[in-house]
Amino acid sequence: MGNIAYDFTGRTVLVTGAARGIGFEVAAFFRKANADVILVDFDGPEVMEAAAKIGGIGVQADVSKTDDVERSVALAVEKTGRLDVVVNNAGILRDKVVWKLTDEDWDAVLAVHAGGTFRYTRAAVPHFRAQNYGRIINVTSYTGLRGNTGQSNYSMAKAGIIGFTKTTAKELARFGVTVNAISPNAETRMVASIPPEKLAELAAGVPMGRFAHPSEMAAAIAFLASEEAGYITGVVVPVDGGMSM
Numbered sequence: 001m002g003n004i005a006y007d008f009t010g011r012t013v014l015v016t017g018a019a020r021g022i023g024f025e026v027a028a029f030f031r032k033a034n035a036d037v038i039l040v041d042f043d044g045p046e047v048m049e050a051a052a053k054i055g056g057i058g059v060q061a062d063v064s065k066t067d068d069v070e071r072s073v074a075l076a077v078e079k080t081g082r083l084d085v086v087v088n089n090a091g092i093l094r095d096k097v098v099w100k101l102t103d104e105d106w107d108a109v110l111a112v113h114a115g116g117t118f119r120y121t122r123a124a125v126p127h128f129r130a131q132n133y134g135r136i137i138n139v140t141s142y143t144g145l146r147g148n149t150g151q152s153n154y155s156m157a158k159a160g161i162i163g164f165t166k167t168t169a170k171e172l173a174r175f176g177v178t179v180n181a182i183s184p185n186a187e188t189r190m191v192a193s194i195p196p197e198k199l200a201e202l203a204a205g206v207p208m209g210r211f212a213h214p215s216e217m218a219a220a221i222a223f224l225a226s227e228e229a230g231y232i233t234g235v236v237v238p239v240d241g242g243m244s245m
Contacts, residue, residue: 077127083127135229
């Protein structure tokens with residue numbers, strides 16, 4: 001990674017799903033840019049290890065549970081004195097064609113993706129309003145716009161996040177808060193579950209011919225989180241090698 005162009009000294013950034021993949025790379029990027037970083041993940045030991053690796057603060061929390069969400073936001077403020085940026089990245093998959101999906105498969109995916117994004121936004125807003133400043137960056141997906149066989153639950157959640165991003169951007173603009181999203185296309189544990197031949201076919205359909213490394217998502221998120229991006233709100237930035245063209 002080259003020189004960090006951003007300086008988040010004095011800012012507190014909370015990243016969900018931060019034990020690995022995109023979430024970890026985003027947390028590491030912000031830490032290198034001098035932010036105080038709170039890494040949140042369902043996997044307690046792994047998130048503590050990830051936090052220790054970059055000098056952040058690890059918190060075990062289930063993003064689908066309001067008590068866990070509010071506890072982790074309170075901890076961020078207690079440890080650092082503030083909260084400035086929330087990156088809603090946590091996600092799970094329960095892939096099946098629609099006629100094989102159980103209620104549990106459906107509810108679990110919606111609760112983590114859509115529910116987690118809602119709960120962290122709601123918990124952060126009082127702090128953002130008090131300081132008249134805040135940045136929320138949500139992670140959505142191309143699948144939310146185009147669909148993907150076996151992912152009706154995931155597609156519903158990711159499409160919902162787009163609508164949620166635009167609505168909360170309108171609601172929070174007057175408080176100095178921006179809400180944006182990225183639509184990534186990166187090599188993650190979720191992508192790793194795709195059979196190799198299918199993965200090669202998908203990569204061939206990307207104009208740049210490959211999936212991104214998770215770290216390539218971090219710069220786009222940092223830009224949207226920066227003070228310089230204060231006039232950008234309610235947008236979904238495709239960071240996908242041209243796949244959505």
